[in-house]
Amino acid sequence: MIKITNLNKNFGNFKALKDINLHIKKGELIILKGVSGSGKSTLLSLIASMSKPSSGDIEVNNIKVSKLPDIHSCEYRNKNIGFIFQSFNLLEQLSVSDNIFAPLVVSNTQNKQELLNSALKKAKIIHKKNEIVSNLSGGEKQRCAIARAIVLNANIIIADEPTASLDRQNSLDFIEVIKQFKDDGKTIIISTHDSIFDNLDYVSRYINIKDGIIVK
Amino acid sequence: MSIFLSSNVIVLLFIEVVLFLFAIYSVIIAINILKNWDFNSTSPKQYSLEKKSFLVSTIIYFTILAKSFMFLFFASTLDSLSSIVPGAMCAAGIINANSYGNILLFLKIIIIFIFALWIILNRLDLKSTTYPYIKKKYFIYIITFILLLSEIILDYLYFSNISTSKPVLCCSIVFVSSNDTNGLPFNLSIDMMLLIFYILYFLIIITSQTKQNLISFLSSILFLFVAYYSVTYFFGTYIYELPTHKCPFCMLQKEYYYVGYLVWISLFFGVFFGSSSYLLKLFTKKEFAFTYKYSIIFNTIFVLVCTSYVVVYYLKNGVFL
Amino acid sequence: MQNKELFNFSIKLLLKDKSSYVFSFLIFTFIVFILSSVLFISSSLKFDLMQAAKAQNQITIYNQKAGIITQIDESILDDLLQIAGVSNVYGKIDGYYKKYFHIVGNDDINENEMIIGEGLRNILNRYHYKDFFNFYVEDKKYKINIKNTLNKNSNIITSNIAMLNTQIAQDILGINEDEYSYLQIEIPNDSEIDYIELIVKEKYPNLIVKTTNDRIIEIDNLFYYKGGIFMIIYIVALISFFVLLYKQISAINSVEKKQIAILRSVGFSINNIISIKFIQNFIVSVGSYIFAVCLAYIYVFILNAPILKNIFLGLTMSDIVFTPIVPTNILAIIFIFTVLPFLLAIIIPSWKTATTDINEAMK
Helix, strand or coil, X not given: CEEEEEEEEEECCEEEXXXXXXXXXXXXXXXXXXXXXXXXHHHHHHHCCCCCCCEEEEEXXXXXXXXXXXXXXXXXXXXXXXXXXXXXXXXXXXXXXXXXXXXXHCCCCCCHHHHHHHHHHHCCCHHHCXXXXXXXXXXXXXXXXXXXXXXXXXXXXXXXXXXXXXXXXXXHHHHHHXXXXXXXXXXXXXXXXXXXXXXXXXXXXXXXXXXXXXXX | CCXXXXXXXXXXXXXXXXXXXXXXXXXXXXXXXXXXXXCCCCCHHHHHHHHHHHHHHHHHHHHHHHHHHHHHHHHHHHHHHCCCCCCCCCHHHHHCCCXXXXXXXXXXXHHHHHHHHHHHHHHHHHHCCCCCCHHHHHHHHHHHHHHHHHHHHHHHHHHHCCCXXXXXCXXXXXXXXXXXXXXXXXXXXXXXXXXXXXHHHHHHHHHHHHCCHHHHHHHHXXXXXXXXXXXXXXXXXXXXXXXXXXXXXXXHCHHHCCHHHHHHXXXXXXXXXXXXXXXXXXXXXXXCHHHHHHHHHHHHHHHHHHHHXXXXXXXXHCCCC | CHHHHHHHHHHHHHHHCCHHHHHHHHHHHHHHHHHHHHHHHHHHHHHHHHHHHHHCCCEEEEEEECCEEECEEHHHHHHHHCCCCCCEEEEECEEEECCCEEEEEECXXXXXXXXXXXXXXXXXXXXXXXXEEEEEECCEEEEEEEEEECCHHXXXXXXXXXXXXXXXXXXXXXXXXXXXXXXXXXXXXXXXHHHHHHHHHHHCCCEEEEEHHHHHHHHHHHHHHHHHHHHHHHHHHHHHHXXXXXXXXXXXXXXXXXXXHHHHHCCCCHHHHHHHHHHHHHHHHHHHHHHHHHHHHHHHHHCCCCCHHHHHHCHHHCCCCCCCCCCHHHHHHHHHHHHHXXXXXXXXXXXXXXXXXXHHHHC
C-alpha cells in the first residue's frame, strides 16, 4: 500500500513534481501515462526511495520512506521493491546468475541459492544462467531484469518504460509476465508510452501526469 | 645525528601527519554537521550533510585501524631504537628518555579507546532511523581531534628530544626501587597488590554478569592500574624468570615470544569493554549485552595468561621466585 | 554470510574490470619495487657490517696525529698487556694499496702468498692476473702468488681484501717493523670492557679507543643517516605519485558510475559501495606489494642489483654479492609506507562514487 501526500520534487528552480497526492492499494496495477519530462520517472524513483523529496511524505507498507537514512532506505528497497528499467540496467560484464544474485548479496535471507534458482525458473531464463549478459538478446535481457526484480519476492514491482527497447513479441511476453505478477498479488506500477498497455482489463487504474501534476 | 633519520621514525611520523591531515578535513565537516544538522529538514543542504557524515565515519574507521596498527609499530620502533640509544636495552629506556614519553604512550592508548567507543556509538546511531546520537557523536569526535593535535605535537617533541649520545636509564633502574620501598604506590606489599588484583578481577566478572555497569566501570579503571603494576612487578618476573627483572616492555621482544603483545592487548580490550557499558549508557541511555560478554572474555584471557606463567614456573621448579 | 558474499562479489567486479586498475597497479608496483630494493640493499649491507663488527675483538685502538689516523707504536702494546682483565693484545697491519687492494696482515700466510676476496679476484682476472700479482713499492717489486679466494659468505668487508704475510704487508704499506696500523685487545669477560676502555682512555688520552658497541652504533648511525636521506627523497616521489593516482581515480568513468548506480538501485547502501571499493583497492595494493617485494628480492639478491648497486656503493665495489637478509621490520616499513597511503588516497574517491545520485548516473 502506497500513500503519497503533498509530494514535491524540485531540481534547482525546476519543479518536477507539484503537490502529488496518490493512494495505491495493495495488489493494484497502475499505468502511469505522460510525455517525457512530465515527472513519471521522478515519481517512480521517489517511491523506490532512490531520491529524496523536496517536501511531502511517502508511506509504503506503513514505512515512512521519505526521510529514511541511507542504510534503511536501501534495506527497504532491497526487500520491498523490484525495479525494471527501460534499458534493463544490468551489469553487462557479469553473468545472468551474478546479476540476479546482486540483490541477494546485501540481503539477510538464508536460502539464497534457492531464491536464485526460483527466480531463474520463473523468468524462464535458467537455460542461460551462466551466459554473460552482453551476449544476450533484448528479450533475454528483459527476462534477466525481471528475474532480478523478483528474486527477493518483492511485493511492489516498478517498471519504467519497460517495453521501449523491445519488439512486439517480447512486449507481449512482458505483458504476460505482468499478468502473472498481478495474479500473485503484487502491487505493480508501470510508466509507459506504449499503447500495448491500453485497454487491458486487469489494469486497476490509468493515471496521467502532465508537468508534474496528476490530471484527470 | 638526529633520531629523525631512523627509517622507522620517519615512516611513523609520516603516517601520523597524513592521518592528522585527514582528521583536520573531517573535523571541519563534523563542525559543519554539528552546526547545521536538522534531520527533519528536506533541503538539499541536509541531504548533503547526510552524505558527508558517511565520509567522516569512513575516515574515522580507517583512522582507528591505521592507528591500532601504528601503535604496534610504535612499540616495535621503540624497541628498535634501543639498539642505537646508549644504555637502553628495551623500550622502557626509550620511553623514559625524556618526560614526553610516558604521556605520549598514555595519550595514544586513550585515543584508540575513544575511537573504539565512537565506532560502537556510530553503529548504534546508524541502526536507528532518526540518527539519535549524531550530535553527541560529532562532539566526541571534536574532543578526540584536540587529543590528536596533542598527539602530533607530543610525537614531534618526544622524538626530537631523544639523544643518541646521552645514555638513558635501563628498565633495571627505572622500575627497581630504592632500598626501603618496593616501587608500588601506597607502599603496598606484593601480596596485598595481588589480592586486590584477583578481587578486582572477580568483581568485574560478577558485575558483568549482574549488569551493574557503574561498579564494572569503576573496577575496570582501577583494574587497569593494578594490573599494570602487577604485571610489571610480579607477573613479569615470571615471564623473564628473574626476580629482579621488572619491566613492562621487555616482554614485547622476540625472546619472550612476543607474549607482551598478548598480555597488554587483552588487558586493553578487557578494560575497554568493562568500562564501555557504563559510558555507552551515559550517552545512549541503553544497555548493551555484548560489552559484558567481551569484558569477561578478554579479562579472563589476560588473567589466565598472567597466572599461567606463575603456575608453570612453580610446576617446573617447585618453588616461587 | 553477508560479508563473505560482498567480498566475493567485489572480487567478481574487480576481475571483470581489470583495465581500470592496471595503470595504478603498475605504477604502484614500480614505486614499491624501488623502495624495497633500496631497503633490501641497505639492510643487507648493514647486516654484513654488523656481523663483521661483532666478530672482531672487543676493543680497537688507533693512534692519531692532528686528527689523522697514523701508525701505533709497539711499546703501547706491551703496556696494554699489563692491564688486569686483558687476555691478549694483537697488533694489526691494515691499509690500502693503489685504491683497490685492502691489505690485511696475517701471520699464518707464507711470505710469497696471498688470499684474496671475490671482488679482487674478479678485478685481477679482468687484467689477466690469474695466478699472481706484482706489488711495486718504491724501487722494489714483490711478486705474490694467489693461493686462495675467500668464498662468497664474507661479502662486503672481505670483497676487496688481500691477506698477506704480516711482514710483507708492512713492507708494501710502508709501515715500520715496530709499528702497527691498530691494536686489538681481547677481553674474555664482557662486563669488564667498559672499565678497561676507561683505563686506556685515561692512560693514553690522545689514542682513539673504540669498543664493539661503539662500532655497532657507528654502523647503525651510518645506515640511519643514509636510509633517512633516502626516505625523505622517497616521500617527495610518493606524494607526486599519489597526486597522479588521485587524479586517475577521481576521473571515474561513466561506466563505473553506472555500475555503482545499478547496485545502489537494488539495495546496496553507501557503506556497501565504500566497502566494495576498499576491498578491491586493498587487493590491488596488497597484490602489488607482494609482487613488487618478490621482484625486488630477485633483483637484489639473485641479480645483484645492477645500476642501483653502483648508486649505493660507487663503482669500486661493483663485485659485491648481497647477503639475502630480509628482516620483518623492513617488510613492515615498506607496507606502511606504501599500502597505507594508497588506501588513504582512495577514501575520498570511493566516497564520491558511492554517494553519486542514482538517477544522474543511470542516464
